[in-house]
Amino acid sequence: MGAADIHEVLRVDGLTSDIATPGGRVNVVDGISFGLRAGATLGLVGESGSGKSMTCLSILNLLPAFGRVTGGSVLFKGEDLATKSADEMRKIRGGQIGMILQDPMTSLNPLYRIGDQIGEVFKYHHGERSKRSRWQRAIDVMKRVHIPAPAQRAAAYPHQFSGGMRQRISIAINVACQPDLLIADEPTTALDVTIRQQILRLLKEIQRERGTAIILVTHDLHTVSKFCDEVAIMYAGRIVEQGPVARIFAKPAHPYTRGLLDATPKIGAGMARLQEIPGQPPAAGQHGGGCRFASRCGRAAALCKESYPPLAATDGDGQHQVACWYPLEAA
Amino acid sequence: MSSELKNAYIEVSNLKKDYQVRRHFLARPATLAAVAGVSFTIEQGGTFGLVGESGSGKSTIAKLIMGAERPTSGQVVIDGHRFGAQASASEDAWRYRALQPVLQDPYGALNPRMKIGNIIAEPLRIQRWKQWSRHAGNPATEGSAPALANSDAYARRVAELLELVGLRADYAGRLPNELSGGQRQRVAIARALALEPRILVLDEPVSALDVSIQAQVLNLLKDVQAELNLTYLLISHDLAVVAYMSTQIGVLYLGQFMEIGSKEQVVNRPVHPYTQALIAVSDPDSGLDDDVVTGEIPSPLNPPSGCPFHPRCPRADSRCAESKPLLRQLGPAHWAACHYAEAIAQTDESTDIVSAIAA
Amino acid sequence: MSDAIVQHAPSLPQPSASALRSSRPAWSRWRRHWQFHLSVAVLAIVIFAASFAPWLSAYDPNGIDLGSALQAPSLQHWFGTDQLGRDVLSRTMSGARLSLFIAFCAVFLAGCGGTLIGILSAYFGGWIDSITMRLADIQYALPPVILAMVVIGVIGPNTANVIIVVTIANWARFARVIRAEALSIKHRDYVLLARLAGASPLRVALRHILPNVRNTFLVLLTLDIGLIIILEAALSFLGLGVQPPDPSWGTMISDGRGQLEHAWWTSVMPGIVMMLTVLAANLAGDHLREGTRLIGEAD
Numbered sequence: 001m002g003a004a005d006i007h008e009v010l011r012v013d014g015l016t017s018d019i020a021t022p023g024g025r026v027n028v029v030d031g032i033s034f035g036l037r038a039g040a041t042l043g044l045v046g047e048s049g050s051g052k053s054m055t056c057l058s059i060l061n062l063l064p065a066f067g068r069v070t071g072g073s074v075l076f077k078g079e080d081l082a083t084k085s086a087d088e089m090r091k092i093r094g095g096q097i098g099m100i101l102q103d104p105m106t107s108l109n110p111l112y113r114i115g116d117q118i119g120e121v122f123k124y125h126h127g128e129r130s131k132r133s134r135w136q137r138a139i140d141v142m143k144r145v146h147i148p149a150p151a152q153r154a155a156a157y158p159h160q161f162s163g164g165m166r167q168r169i170s171i172a173i174n175v176a177c178q179p180d181l182l183i184a185d186e187p188t189t190a191l192d193v194t195i196r197q198q199i200l201r202l203l204k205e206i207q208r209e210r211g212t213a214i215i216l217v218t219h220d221l222h223t224v225s226k227f228c229d230e231v232a233i234m235y236a237g238r239i240v241e242q243g244p245v246a247r248i249f250a251k252p253a254h255p256y257t258r259g260l261l262d263a264t265p266k267i268g269a270g271m272a273r274l275q276e277i278p279g280q281p282p283a284a285g286q287h288g289g290g291c292r293f294a295s296r297c298g299r300a301a302a303l304c305k306e307s308y309p310p311l312a313a314t315d316g317d318g319q320h321q322v323a324c325w326y327p328l329e330a331a
Numbered sequence: 332m333s334s335e336l337k338n339a340y341i342e343v344s345n346l347k348k349d350y351q352v353r354r355h356f357l358a359r360p361a362t363l364a365a366v367a368g369v370s371f372t373i374e375q376g377g378t379f380g381l382v383g384e385s386g387s388g389k390s391t392i393a394k395l396i397m398g399a400e401r402p403t404s405g406q407v408v409i410d411g412h413r414f415g416a417q418a419s420a421s422e423d424a425w426r427y428r429a430l431q432p433v434l435q436d437p438y439g440a441l442n443p444r445m446k447i448g449n450i451i452a453e454p455l456r457i458q459r460w461k462q463w464s465r466h467a468g469n470p471a472t473e474g475s476a477p478a479l480a481n482s483d484a485y486a487r488r489v490a491e492l493l494e495l496v497g498l499r500a501d502y503a504g505r506l507p508n509e510l511s512g513g514q515r516q517r518v519a520i521a522r523a524l525a526l527e528p529r530i531l532v533l534d535e536p537v538s539a540l541d542v543s544i545q546a547q548v549l550n551l552l553k554d555v556q557a558e559l560n561l562t563y564l565l566i567s568h569d570l571a572v573v574a575y576m577s578t579q580i581g582v583l584y585l586g587q588f589m590e591i592g593s594k595e596q597v598v599n600r601p602v603h604p605y606t607q608a609l610i611a612v613s614d615p616d617s618g619l620d621d622d623v624v625t626g627e628i629p630s631p632l633n634p635p636s637g638c639p640f641h642p643r644c645p646r647a648d649s650r651c652a653e654s655k656p657l658l659r660q661l662g663p664a665h666w667a668a669c670h671y672a673e674a675i676a677q678t679d680e681s682t683d684i685v686s687a688i689a690a
Numbered sequence: 691m692s693d694a695i696v697q698h699a700p701s702l703p704q705p706s707a708s709a710l711r712s713s714r715p716a717w718s719r720w721r722r723h724w725q726f727h728l729s730v731a732v733l734a735i736v737i738f739a740a741s742f743a744p745w746l747s748a749y750d751p752n753g754i755d756l757g758s759a760l761q762a763p764s765l766q767h768w769f770g771t772d773q774l775g776r777d778v779l780s781r782t783m784s785g786a787r788l789s790l791f792i793a794f795c796a797v798f799l800a801g802c803g804g805t806l807i808g809i810l811s812a813y814f815g816g817w818i819d820s821i822t823m824r825l826a827d828i829q830y831a832l833p834p835v836i837l838a839m840v841v842i843g844v845i846g847p848n849t850a851n852v853i854i855v856v857t858i859a860n861w862a863r864f865a866r867v868i869r870a871e872a873l874s875i876k877h878r879d880y881v882l883l884a885r886l887a888g889a890s891p892l893r894v895a896l897r898h899i900l901p902n903v904r905n906t907f908l909v910l911l912t913l914d915i916g917l918i919i920i921l922e923a924a925l926s927f928l929g930l931g932v933q934p935p936d937p938s939w940g941t942m943i944s945d946g947r948g949q950l951e952h953a954w955w956t957s958v959m960p961g962i963v964m965m966l967t968v969l970a971a972n973l974a975g976d977h978l979r980e981g982t983r984l985i986g987e988a989d
Contacts, residue, residue, distance in 0.1 A: 047541035048512075162627050163385075192384035193568065194624050194643075197612045201622070219542060225615050263546035265571035267598055267614040274575065276550055277543040280511050399882055427888040439879040444901040450880075453897075454887035519883075526887070 009180050009213040010036040010059075014072035017058045019284070021066075026285030028054045030237035031072065033311075036230075038180065039211040041204075043228035043245065045218060045260075049281045050234040052217045056183045060099060061089050077180065095125040098174030102186040104166035108158040114169055115139065115154030121176040137176070145172045145202055164195035168202065175206050182206075185217045200227050221264050225249050233257050236282050236292035239311065243320030253314045253327040255297045291325070299326050340375035340562055341396070341530065346405035348391050352632065363632050365391040367586035368405070370658075373579070378556070378563040380577030380594075382570050382609065386631045388586035389566045393534045396564060397432045398423060409530070428458060431523035435535035437515035441507040447518055448503030451492055452485045454525045492521040495558075497551060513544035517551065524555065530562045537572065549576060570613040574598050579664075582606045585631055585639040588658050592665035602676045603667045604644045638669070646671060726977035732970035736963070740786035747780035752935050760953045770955035772946065782960045785937040789964070792849060792932075793918045796856035800918075801911050803857065804864025805903065809895055811865065812872035823869075826862035834859035834921055835928070842930045852931045856921055864910055871903050905982035912975030916968035923964060939964045 017029040029051045036042050046052040057063045059074050061081065074081040076097065084092065093099070101107050109117060118141055119134030128134050135154065142150035145168045158166060167187060174182060184203065188196035204227060207214055216228055224231050225245060232242035233256065241254040252258045262275035279296040290307055294300040303325050311321045348366040353359070366388040373379040381389040394400045396407055398414070406415035409429065412422050431454075434440050441450055490500045496517040507515060516536065523531055536552065537545040553576065556563060567573050573580055580597040582590045582605060590603040601607050604623075611619035623645040629635055635642050641651035650670055658668045661676060669675070739746060749767075755775030763770040769778035811819045829837075838855045845851050875881060881898050889897070919939075925931035926940025934941060939960045946957030 047543060164627055192628060193570075193612050194384060194608060195627065197621055198625070221542075222613070222615050260542055263543050265546075265549070265569075265575040266616075267571050267574045267610060268616060269575075273553075274546040274550060276546045278547075280513055280544060281541065398886060424888060427886060432883065432886060434879045434883070436879055440883060442880045442898055442902070444904075445897075453884065453889075457884075457888050457893065522883070 007037050008035045008075075009038050009077060010215075011075040012055075012059065012072065013075070015055065015058055015069070015074060016071035017054055017063060017067060017069045019054075019063070019067040021284075023285075028067075028237055028284050029058055032234075032237075032239055033072075034232055034239070034242060036181070036213045036215065038213050039207060040230065041207065041214040041216055041228045043216050043218060043224035043231040044234060045221065045224055045231055046234035047219060047281050049236065049284055051237040051284075052234050053185055055234070056099070056185055056215065056217060060093055060097060060183065062093075062099075091125070094121065094174075094179075095177050096179050097181045097183065098177070098179040100167070100170050100174055100182065100184040100187045102189055104163060104170050104190075105158065107170050108166060110158050113155055113157055114142075114161075117158075118142065118154075118169070118173050118176055121173055125177045138172075141172045141176045142169075144175070144206075145169075147172070163191050164199065167191060167199050171199070171202060171206070175210075175212075178210055179212060181213045181215070183215045183217070186219070187216075188223070189218070189220070196223070203227075221249075221260060233260070236287050237284070238292065238308075238323065240293065240324070241320075241322045242311075243315075247315070247320050251328075253320070253322040254293075254324050255299055255328060256293050258328055259296075291323075301326065339372040340410060341373040341379075341564070342408045343372070343392075343396070344370050344406050344408070346370070346392065346395060346407065347403045348388075348395060348400065349403045361632055364586055364634070365631060366395065366402075367634075369581075369583075369586070369588055370405075371581055371588070371591055373562060373564060375562055376556075376560055377578040378565055378576050380565045380567065380573035380580045381583060382567060382573045382580060383583035384568060384628055386585055386628055387583035388631075389568075389583050390534055391586075392583075393432070393532050393564065393566045397430060397532045398426050399432075427454075428526050429528055430530040430532060431526065431528040432532045432534060433516075433519050433523050433536050435538055437512045437519060437539060440519045441515055443507050445507075446503065447493075447505050447507065447510070448486070448489050450507075450518060451489045451503070451522045451525055454522060455485055455488060458526055488525065489521075492524055495524065495555065496521045497547075511544075512540050513548060516540060516548055520548075520551065520555070524559070527559075528561070530564070531556075533563060533565045535567055536565075538567065538569070545572075552576065570609050582609065585629065585634050587639060588666070588668060589640065590667045590669075591658070592662075592667075596662075596665050600676070602661065602672045603669050604646055604675070605640050646675075723977060725973055729970035729973040729977070732966055733974060736786060736967050736970075737790065739783045740790050743780070743783035743787050747777070747783055749777035749780045751776060751780045751784040751937055753777075760949065760956075762953075763955055763959075769959040770953070772942075772956040773949060773953070778942075778956060778959050781937040781942060782939070782963055785939045785942055785960060786963070786967075788849070788932055788936060788938045789919060789922055789926075789940070790967075792853055792856065792922050792938075793915055795853045796860065796922070797911055797914050797918050799853070799857040800860040801864050801907060801914070804861035805868045805900075805907055807861070808865040808868030809872050809899055809903070812869045812876055813891060813895055813899065819869075822865065826865050829859065829862040832859075835924055838921075838925050838930055839928070842925070847930050847933060849932060849936075852922060852925060855925070856918055859921065860914065860918060863914065864907070867906060867910060868903050871906050872899050875899050875902050909975055909979040909982060912971060912978055916971040916975075919964060919968055919971075 012035070013033050015029055015032040016027065018025045018027045032055050034042065044052045044055065054063070054067070057067070058069050059081070061069070063069065069082065076092070081089065081092070115135050115138045118138035119131070122128040122134045122137050128137070139150045139154050142154060147153055147165065147168055158169070161169065182203070188199050191199065200223065203214060206212060216223070218224060228245050230243065231245045231248055232239045233254065234240070235256050241248060241252065241257050248257065249261065252261060256277070259275065259277040263277060265274060277296050282292065288305075290305040291297070291300070291309055294304040297304065309323045309325045311323045314320050314322050314327060346366055346369050347364070350363040350365055351360040352363050354361070369388070369392060371379065381392060383389045391400070395402050401418060402416055404416055406413055408414070409426070412425055414422060414426065489503055493500055493502055498514065498517055498521070502510075510518065533552065537548050540548060549572065552563070555561065563576070565573060565576050574594060577594050580592065580594055581588055582597065582603065584605055589605045590597060590601065597606060598610065601610060607619055608624040610617050611621035611623075624643050626643045629639070629642065635652075637653050637655050638644070638647070638651045641647040644651065656668045656670045658666045659672065660666050661672055753776060755771075757775060758767070758771050759773050759775040761767055761771045767777050767779065769782060772778055772781070807822050811822045837859050841855045841858070842851060875898065881894060884894055884898055922931060923938070923940035923943065926938045927944045929944070932938040932941055942960040943957045946953070949956055
């Protein structure tokens with residue numbers, strides 16, 4: 001993830017956003033940079049207040065009314081999204097960039113049949129006028145996401161489906177237009193564990209077919225290790241470590257990453273005590289100068305509290321980067 | 332099922348809970364069997380983990396045991412006290428002091444208008460704790476009150492509880508909206524411990540918390556259990572959490588047990604295909620194939636015939652669809668509800684972790 | 691029964707209640723909520739004038755002076771005089787006393803009564819709930835003025851009876867809204883936990899439900915005050931309320947009907963004051979509602 005790559009679908013550089021609170025404007029996304037190639041999956045990992053969801057909304061220019069992108073650039077297929085007008089963004093969203101949200105119930109309109117909701121995408125982005133044709137294409141898309149009996153189910157309403165099915169429908173709506181980039185914000189957190197697997201596999205399948213790039217926002221490290229190629233760990237609005245998943249999980253360099261890995265219960269671990277990270281994540285904007293993890297870090301020294309460490313490579317090819325003055329040594 | 336465990340502190344027998352639901356206003360009510368007859372025992376000082384997905388009935392079982400709902404049939408015996416379909420005020424009064432719940436949502440568990448100190452002290456005030464507390468050096472019966480002013484005794488007890496859960500004493504004067512999720516959950520634990528219960532029912536106690544805070548609260552629960560010799564009933568959808576905390580595990584599906592056993596047994600040598608599937612999807616290093624379970628969880632309103640898991644099970648055959656396997660004992664303190672449990676157990680005798688499912 | 695997993699706390703950072711209350715400097719809070727402050731100021735002035743009317747009035751409200759009858763507003767008589775030469779400003783202030791007294795009593799009684807009924811209804815449910823809600827339906831169905839006419843016709847028009855009638859005509863709104871709020875509170879975890887610690891229904895109602903409906907109650911009070919002032923004025927206007935010579939806004943407006951073309955101030959002045967009071971009360975109520983909603987959401 002070093003220099004810009006011509007195969008990159010998305011390149012984010014120094015993205016910064018803030019939101020208005022009664023106490024003033026607060027920085028929630030602070031200089032985020034990463035690149036994403038076609039066919040690759042980036043895991044964006046963080047806890048509450050890390051800014052991972054806000055980053056996605058910032059990329060899509062979908063920040064709520066009290067939020068604003070204040071800096072940085074977002075290059076999608078080489079074009080800066082910040083220069084797009086509202087209409088152009090609307091065409092891009094849904095047409096070339098899809099977004100899957102956590103709660104499938106609220107992303108579907110309870111008053112319309114599934115076939116109509118999926119078909120709407122064709123009307124809006126492909127100008128498909130014929131209702132029958134839209135309906136048929138909707139059924140085709142439902143087949144592709146493995147919804148059983150699609151011809152009958154297309155006439156049903158969202159509340160008649162289970163959570164997992166609704167998420168499939170949400171995916172169907174998103175892939176109907178065959179987007180180049182898919183942003184999935186905690187798509188499986190609200191689903192049962194045996195269903196999660198199926199949904200993630202579906203996303204992978206779609207990715208293989210079309211070479212879609214995927215950003216997977218999650219707090220679950222298991223998911224990241226199974227489904228992502230690269231990962232960026234976010235803390236208090238900044239990326240503290242990023243790089244290939246296998247490398248980072250085997251040898252995390254940032255104490256926070258190490259802390260997260262140690263704090264996640266593992267089934268086969270026996271009775272070994274979970275390592276806690278003391279304290280709690282800072283609320284938005286409530287961090288001092290210096291490294292934002294310093295107050296919870298067992299290795300913090302004076303330098304950590306004074307100035308913020310820049311992202312630096314820990315390995316030869318520069319793919320694995322960490323923002324730490326005293327990164328953990330390779331084990 | 333007779334209890335094999337020596338000190339069956341809590342014994343659940345054939346617990347059933349049905350709900351009458353209507354699809355819509357004019358439909359005839361249908362019976363939803365949320366809990367379809369479960370039996371298990373919990374030994375004193377141990378942690379029994381109930382794990383399952385939606386519709387498994389684990390939260391309903393928790394509610395039945397904590398007394399938030401009454402069972403349709405069956406009973407729960409806690410230290411000799413019986414709780415069944417019939418209400419009993421005296422038994423309920425005993426249960427309030429012996430068993431307390433910690434619930435899932437830290438944001439709904441605390442009255443937003445009450446100060447933390449009052450929230451924690453409320454059970455004490457309700458039960459007029461000063462009259463019977465062991466804490467005052469008297470046995471746990473209707474004894475004499477400690478020779479102290481009421482508010483002093485309460486304040487000291489609150490400070491003690493705050494310290495126990497790792498919060499500073501000055502938190503007593505704060506309001507809930509000043510606390511984070513993890514801190515609120517600690518307050519909820521402090522309140523649960525106020526009446527010196529012997530049992531805690533923990534219904535998804537950390538599901539709503541960040542990973543780094545989860546570890547803190549889980550460790551706190553472990554420490555408190557050791558210090559006060561408590562018995563826990565832990566409910567979670569997360570098998571890893573259950574595995575971390577429990578001495579015994581029960582795997583539920585559609586209101587029935589699929590497998591019950593010690594933690595080592597269930598986690599290292601599971602014999603039920605559903606248990607294996609849960610381990611496969613929860614643990615990337617399990618070596619189990621995580622792609623074998625297909626389909627959706629059926630609605631409890633319309634459970635499958637025979638074995639409830641058969642439509643999704645990779646090993647199911649016609650026998651599984653026709654007859655429901657009963658929970659059978661496979662070893663000391665190990666039960667499974669599967670026609671092929673022995674076969675599965677035998678093929679994997681040599682390895683600790685069950686290998687990928689073969690024919 | 692759903693075993694659904696509770697979501698993580700929302701990832702959008704929420705302003706905390708304490709941030710809302712205290713973090714901005716006072717002058718900028720003032721500027722942001724100028725409507726609220728203005729309405730409160732207006733209400734304060736009206737209430738002050740009403741309370742101290744006897745000492746503030748330059749003239750006796752009932753002092754008849756036929757020589758100065760029907761004078762337009764001037765420096766001696768800021769609101770002019772009516773057909774009997776009485777100073778309209780002094781009468782308006784006296785009228786405010788009576789109108790506001792009746793309104794506050796009635797809204798308070800209706801509020802407390804309605805809240806009590808709403809909480810009991812929500813907590814116990816069953817037939818208690820059915821009966822009270824049907825009674826509320828009946829109250830809603832009857833137009834308040836007709837209801838008042840019937841009741842006053844039976845028990846006679848005087849100040850106390852007006853308070854009674856206005857209370858009877860307004861409790862249902864409180865009962866319904868508080869009942870809805872109480873129902874949602876009843877299902878919160880902290881109520882369940884209190885019951886599982888052995889709390890009696892009374893304790894749950896007083897300690898858990900009542901404090902959490904307090905904000906709604908206060909907002910309803912403020913919003914209702916306007917309606918009740920108008921209702922009382924309507925009754926007095928029709929002669930069913932306050933009896934002459936005691937001035938109330940309603941009677942003054944009624945008395946001035948005969949002179950509207952040539953001495954409009956006798957009706958219009960008390961009318962304007964009443965309108966400003968009701969408007970101020972409604973604005974204040976609206977802001978209270980928004981403010982408590984934001985604080986409630988931050989919980």
